[in-house]
Amino acid sequence: MNHTFVHRYEIDSSRPSVGSALRDFALRVLAPAVILFGAIVGLGFLIMGPLGGLPSEESISRSLAAGRTSTMNSITAVWSHIGNTEIIIGVCVVAVALIWWRTKQWWYAVIPAIAIAMQASVFVAATTIADRKRPEVPHLDPAPPTSSYPSGHMGASTALYLTFALMAQRIETVWLRRLVTVVCAVIPLLVGYARLYRGMHHLLDVLVGMVNGIVCALLAWHYLRRRTTGGRVTEAAREAVSR
Template sequence: MTVDLHRWQRDESKPSAREAWRDAAARVIGPAVVLFAVIVSAGWLITGPLGGLEEETAVNRELQEGRSRTALWDTTTEIWSRLGNTEIIIGTCAIVSLVILWRTRKWWYAVIPAIAISIQATVFVISAWIVGRERPDVEKLDPAPPTSSYPSGHVGAATALYLTFAFMAQRIERAWLRRLVTTVCILVPLLVSYARLYRGMHHLSDVLLGVLNGIVCALLAWHWLRRRRS
């Protein structure tokens, strides 16, 4: 799926309720089922035939036993990790979406971030329950959430939310501000990813599939409503 960054500017017409429900089902829910199947299948493969990969475990051990862990990095990565916390993601999404609604008066555009994190969370929670992967056998700097290690919910949520923000930021007219906001939005999921590895909460594949989940959900949300090309 290619990213049409200007699709919402070319066609600003309001959809009917029927169009909204139809497009949400066909362009978000249907593809999300396929995404869910892919992530679960990959999880079974990782925990089955590919289980116990020494190369993957080495990443967590290197971060724990090497010189990477310091008091400063412990504090820094705690802040980065919290950017992917459920309450932070939901709160940020709500505030930004309300501001966008106030500025544009277009609810069908303002709901894009909410669609992205909702689909991501659904895929993540059910996949984590089905796969049930244990967290890395290293010292953990955060209390373990009730969900399993695979895929990373923090990374998936941060990727889905901030990638949609990056798409939306392309409407900013001032070039320097547009570039700054886009850079920050792309950087946040990377910081969350590193933090979750550093703090011993996820395997490398958990993070990578979390990124995949977030990217696909952001793309589905961005294209959730049919728009005219002319």
């Protein structure tokens, strides 16, 4: 990923006005999110219409259901719960508060909240319109009122933990930075597998949920205009954000 994109808030740590931040948010997040919503809904109609569902998806769901064990049932229950709405919101609120306190940069601290809010908006609108049925296997989790497509658990966990992974690139200790990045990358994958294993989603539901989360995280990270042309992360910039 481009160096200036990852470190854009270190290269330019200037404080924006609330008004300019809101304008940037409308142009750089809301408008692209409408396009994302249209693409996800269109793909959903394609899956349920001309494609008529993919036989391989049902085969995967049945295979996972047939291979269930009590141990994996317990483990995947934890993994699935990580993507629950209350967990995602709770982790996000705590993270935003800690990052705001640590950096004194509200415009930077709100990025995870923007990511999951946009993911949730696209997901709720798309799942209401698409209204895809869940896999025809026993469901190990309570089925929420939303439809199977796309996966909200996968989208929310991807959006949240991808923003954390981007923020982790500020960590100066190399091994710790790599460890946090890997953990943040693995968590959504565990959530996605758990939702498949527990019969709550088809494979494409999870994959499209992941795309929704990735795009919303990147839009959130890019929501604020920053001066990064020819920029690089200087030691002074690192010291400024660590105070």
